[in-house]
Amino acid sequence: MSVFRLRLNQELLDCASCARIIQPDKYNYKAHACPLCSRGQFYCGICMSDHSCLQVPLVHVSYSLLNDIIAHMKFKCNCKKYFPYCEFQDHRRKCQSAKYFTNRGPACVWKCTLETSFLECSKCKGLIQPPVFLLQFRDRLICSACYRPDVGTYRHCTEVEDLLQGIMVKCVACKQYLPFSTLGPHQLCDCPESKLQNIAVGLSARIKFCGNTCLPPLLPFSCILVVV
Missing domain, CATH: 3.30.40 (Herpes Virus-1)
Incomplete structure (x- = not known):
């Protein structure tokens, strides 16, 4: 896990x-x-x-x-x-x-762990990034790349966005804590220890990074060796 x-x-x-x-x-x-x-x-x-x-x-x-x-x-x-x-x-x-x-207050910072599956898109299994959508009645998170505006059961999930924007996440390779929204680009491009993450080169590019064409595609977590 x-x-x-x-x-x-x-x-x-x-x-x-x-x-x-x-x-x-x-x-x-x-x-x-x-x-x-x-x-x-x-x-x-x-x-x-x-x-x-x-x-x-x-x-x-x-x-x-x-x-x-x-x-x-x-x-x-x-x-x-x-x-x-x-x-x-x-x-x-x-x-x-x-x-x-x-x-209690701004100086009170807690450390915690959370299974990666809770913050993955339920369709493409990519890392969820704002904007985040929710498939109502099933309670499933959807990234903006998989979001379909013609489907009326999607809702802009601002409460999960608020949670994501307030957390820092540890890169398993270089051990830095980063804003959650920057983890994907950091792992693919900026991490000085990226070789330790065993990211396969040349995988299918159909999995988009939340629809942002300025950024490289984010790989599913099954392609990333996570050290815990």
């Missing part, structure tokens, strides 16, 4: 309104998003019940994919152990190694 090694600001996983910690395993504190809101923020269930975008009444539901992504993140405590997000906060309250690391 290949994983991303990530860094993110703790506030990224807080409700955008009340700053409560999002808890995917508790109904009132699951992540919710507004399908009409372009800001990409997500809210807990309590705040979502009072939220309306452009004064249009909406039936808000929790986004199972977003909650699934958060729930499968495994966070590293100062005791060097990793815990699923739903267990991480309770552990930190009890862990002696973590008692001096409970500050």
Whole structure:
């Protein structure tokens, strides 16, 4: 199983309104998003019940994919152990190694891992990059290269974009932490240790880098040796 090694600001996983910690395993504190809101923020269930975008009444539901992504993140405590997000906060309250690391705010950066499959396009298996689309009713992420504007079941997934833009990801070759949006071009062109990634040359170019013709095609993760 290949994983991303990530860094993110703790506030990224807080409700955008009340700053409560999002808890995917508790109904009132699951992540919710507004399908009409372009800001990409997500809210807990309590705040979502009072939220309306452009004064249009909406039936808000929790986004199972977003909650699934958060729930499968495994966070590293100062005791060097990793815990699923739903267990991480309770552990930190009890862990002696973590008692001096409970500050919240911009300086609070967490390390975590996430399976690469959660951030792949469900069609081409390429790395998801903004703009991100969601195949509704199936909760599957779609990159802009595979997006079909004639299909009415696609939605611009701004809440996942907001999450991606707030995380840093570790390159498995050179060990640098980079903004998630730059990982693909870095691995293909800029990484000084790219030979360690065993990227095959000459693969089919039909898999596009999210429709951006200025960038080289991104290879599926099956073509990249990920060291964990």
